[in-house]
Amino acid sequence: MSPVLQGLVTIVIGVASCVAYFFFSNMILDKVLFPPRGENAGRNINRANQWRPWLFMFPAMFVLGLYLVYPVVGSFWRSLFNRSGDEFVGLGNYAILFNSPEFQTAVFNNILWLIFVPAASTFLGLLAAQLTDDLKWGNIAKSLIFMPMAISFVGASLIWKFVYANDFDIGLINAIRGLFGAEEPIDLMQVPFWNNFFLMVILIWIQTGFAMVILSAALRGIPEETVEAAIIDGANPFQVFFKIKVPQVMSTIMVVWTTITVLVLKIFDIVYTMTGGNFGTEILPSYMMTFMFRDDGRATAVAIVIMVLTLPVLWWNIHNARKEMR
Amino acid sequence: MSDIAGQKSSLTWATHISVVFLVVIWLVPTIGLLVSSFRERDQISASGWWEAPFSVELTYRTRADSEPEPVDGGYRITGNIFETSEVQEAFADGEGRITAFGDSARAPGGYEVGTEADLGDGERLTVNADGSYTYIVPEEPRRPPRVYFEAASPPQFTLDNYRTVLTADNMDRAFINTLTVTVPATIIPILIAAFAAYALAWMDFPGRGLLIAAIVGLLVVPLQLALVPLLKLHQTIGIGQSFMGIWLAHTAFGMPLAVYLLRNYMAGLPRDIIESAKVDGATDFELFVRIILPLSFPALAAFSIFQFLWTWNDLLVAKVFLPSGDASKVMTVKIADDLLGSRGGDWGILATAAFVSIAVPLVVFFAMQRYLVRGLLAGSVK
Numbered sequence: 084m085s086p087v088l089q090g091l092v093t094i095v096i097g098v099a100s101c102v103a104y105f106f107f108s109n110m111i112l113d114k115v116l117f118p119p120r121g122e123n124a125g126r127n128i129n130r131a132n133q134w135r136p137w138l139f140m141f142p143a144m145f146v147l148g149l150y151l152v153y154p155v156v157g158s159f160w161r162s163l164f165n166r167s168g169d170e171f172v173g174l175g176n177y178a179i180l181f182n183s184p185e186f187q188t189a190v191f192n193n194i195l196w197l198i199f200v201p202a203a204s205t206f207l208g209l210l211a212a213q214l215t216d217d218l219k220w221g222n223i224a225k226s227l228i229f230m231p232m233a234i235s236f237v238g239a240s241l242i243w244k245f246v247y248a249n250d251f252d253i254g255l256i257n258a259i260r261g262l263f264g265a266e267e268p269i270d271l272m273q274v275p276f277w278n279n280f281f282l283m284v285i286l287i288w289i290q291t292g293f294a295m296v297i298l299s300a301a302l303r304g305i306p307e308e309t310v311e312a313a314i315i316d317g318a319n320p321f322q323v324f325f326k327i328k329v330p331q332v333m334s335t336i337m338v339v340w341t342t343i344t345v346l347v348l349k350i351f352d353i354v355y356t357m358t359g360g361n362f363g364t365e366i367l368p369s370y371m372m373t374f375m376f377r378d379d380g381r382a383t384a385v386a387i388v389i390m391v392l393t394l395p396v397l398w399w400n401i402h403n404a405r406k407e408m409r
Numbered sequence: 410m411s412d413i414a415g416q417k418s419s420l421t422w423a424t425h426i427s428v429v430f431l432v433v434i435w436l437v438p439t440i441g442l443l444v445s446s447f448r449e450r451d452q453i454s455a456s457g458w459w460e461a462p463f464s465v466e467l468t469y470r471t472r473a474d475s476e477p478e479p480v481d482g483g484y485r486i487t488g489n490i491f492e493t494s495e496v497q498e499a500f501a502d503g504e505g506r507i508t509a510f511g512d513s514a515r516a517p518g519g520y521e522v523g524t525e526a527d528l529g530d531g532e533r534l535t536v537n538a539d540g541s542y543t544y545i546v547p548e549e550p551r552r553p554p555r556v557y558f559e560a561a562s563p564p565q566f567t568l569d570n571y572r573t574v575l576t577a578d579n580m581d582r583a584f585i586n587t588l589t590v591t592v593p594a595t596i597i598p599i600l601i602a603a604f605a606a607y608a609l610a611w612m613d614f615p616g617r618g619l620l621i622a623a624i625v626g627l628l629v630v631p632l633q634l635a636l637v638p639l640l641k642l643h644q645t646i647g648i649g650q651s652f653m654g655i656w657l658a659h660t661a662f663g664m665p666l667a668v669y670l671l672r673n674y675m676a677g678l679p680r681d682i683i684e685s686a687k688v689d690g691a692t693d694f695e696l697f698v699r700i701i702l703p704l705s706f707p708a709l710a711a712f713s714i715f716q717f718l719w720t721w722n723d724l725l726v727a728k729v730f731l732p733s734g735d736a737s738k739v740m741t742v743k744i745a746d747d748l749l750g751s752r753g754g755d756w757g758i759l760a761t762a763a764f765v766s767i768a769v770p771l772v773v774f775f776a777m778q779r780y781l782v783r784g785l786l787a788g789s790v791k
Contacts (some may be wrong), residue, residue, distance in 0.1 A: 143605035150661030157638030233774030235722030
């Protein structure tokens with residue numbers, strides 16, 4: 084069967100079986116298990132209502148449990164075994180990792196990414212949100228800055244490959260250098276240390292739009308009286324922005340910051356397409372992919388390290404969500 | 410808020426200019442890609458895409474292949490260089506302007522156009538800007554003599570790259586594969602998530618808060634963790650690396666966001682509507698299908714766009730859960746693994762392939778931006 088046909092059949096079967104599951108399980112609950120009739124009618128209604136939420140949630144909980152909760156345990160367990168998975172090595176994979184120079188480079192670079200990308204994206208996003216807010220054509224500007232969000236990381240990398248190309252006639256950066264009298268084009272992907280930042284620019288280019296959209300909504304939500312009062316008191320536009328507006332959207336800034344932080348820990352595409360992790364640009368997600376299909380023990384060990392790095396954000400998010408629900 | 414007293418007009422100008430600056434920086438890389446995808450390989454390497462509307466100076470070589478006619482002290486070959494057989498095709502439209510010429514590959518532009526060049530051994534060559542040339546040789550040449558020249562060739566835009574990408578290289582196959590992965594992976598999670606979201610938003614049961622917190626936590630769990638154990642699981646239950654496997658994986662990986670987004674939205678629906686429906690005797694199931702689902706359309710749309718963009722653009726999940734053969738490669742894998750490797754130097758093809766792969770998400774993005782923004786806000790702003 085051709086994959087296209089298989090896809091269509093899957094859609095039909097998938098949707099139909101979802102509908103059937105919800106419809107029939109609900110009917111069985113109401114009509115068969117706890118019918119609202121007879122002497123126990125009242126009690127049955129209550130019991131049906133106790134069961135129903137779990138009925139509604141079961142498919143979602145099942146896939147979540149299987150595909151996201153189980154792997155946390157499964158990956159950790161697998162990371163305790165050797166390459167082929169038949170010999171228990173304890174924390175051996177971790178020991179090898181922590182002693183390998185590539186892993187140390189990856190961690191170091193990843194820390195650079197974690198500091199630089201969220202900070203720059205959030206800052207630029209805030210700036211763009213504030214600047215476009217007052218303009219008549221602000222919405223068009225916003226939509227253009229937001230556009231890279233739709234582009235895949237692979238596509239974005241290719242786009243920037245043209246900007247960084249090692250050629251006066253292809254690479255924009257080298258063309259500009261040539262304008263200022265550079266003799267030879269340089270390969271920006273091979274400039275030690277700074278090449279990391281050139282790669283980060285790609286992710287910043289993508290994520291600034293996201294930050295801008297959210298912060299722009301937050302800025303609009305600021306009560307106007309606070310701004311008016313500040314202006315009447317003689318605050319200049321910069322003071323209004325930094326002392327009145329920014330403090331009021333601080334919680335949104337944190338949300339944006341943490342969202343991008345988590346994203347940074349998941350993205351391997353950019354490094355993979357631009358440098359393949361060479362020239363000292365390896366980061367943890369791409370480092371993990373070098374072991375994928377080759378050494379599951381070490382691949383999962385790297386995955387667990389990534390997981391541990393996300394824990395603070397995870398805790399912070401849950402903490403916030405709970406606070407909000409109370 | 411700009412109408413409030415105290416705004417300076419100079420600041421307004423500064424705002425305009427900085428926004429223009431920002432937008433230009435943000436757009437330039439994409440425009441470069443788009444322009445490059447319509448240029449020929451020779452032109453791409455000869456001049457930057459920012460010079461695409463202008464002529465490109467290229468070097469050509471040909472032979473002065475008109476019939477030699479005897480004159481005093483030798484033979485004379487005259488004609489128009491643009492019409493010589495080796496360069497005829499490049500100048501088919503008859504346009505072209507020569508800037509320099511020469512007689513060796515080492516100095517193809519060694520002589521200024523319009524001057525008479527003494528090539529030694531009694532050979533003399535004149536080439537004019539319009540292409541007319543006169544070659545004087547002392548003896549009848551056995552073969553037409555070589556002539557090199559530099560000419561400004563007019564800017565050329567072509568669809569050849571698109572033709573190549575879409576017909577050769579299995580890119581068409583990859584496009585279909587991407588669609589095949591994306592559509593079911595977008596549609597299937599919606600209903601599953603919507604029911605769960607409704608339960609979490611409007612039904613009371615013990616442990617609800619805990620479950621919501623768990624969903625929020627799962628939003629953050631890196632899916633790298635899932636790769637190894639689930640591939641193993643898929644292999645054990647016989648799915649292996651296949652489309653079925655990637656549909657399941659995408660469905661599950663999109664689930665936390667789906668439930669979270671939809672729950673936030675549904676929880677914000679007016680309580681009156683739901684309670685009056687309940688008073689009228691609607692069961693939860695009817696309430697959900699008849700009232701909640703239609704009212705939640707914006708959130709459903711927002712999630713579908715997210716999931717569509719995410720699955721279309723995904724590289725990681727496709728690399729792991731799909732077989733690595735050409736028959737089931739999606740576009741991102743195709744570009745990252747094949748084109749960048751083997752076609753690393755063919756910039757026209759790279760640009761075109763990239764553009765083909767980002768075109769569909771861009772259309773979806775610009776058409777549905779409203780919903781996307783709304784979804785982002787529902788998902789993030791507290």
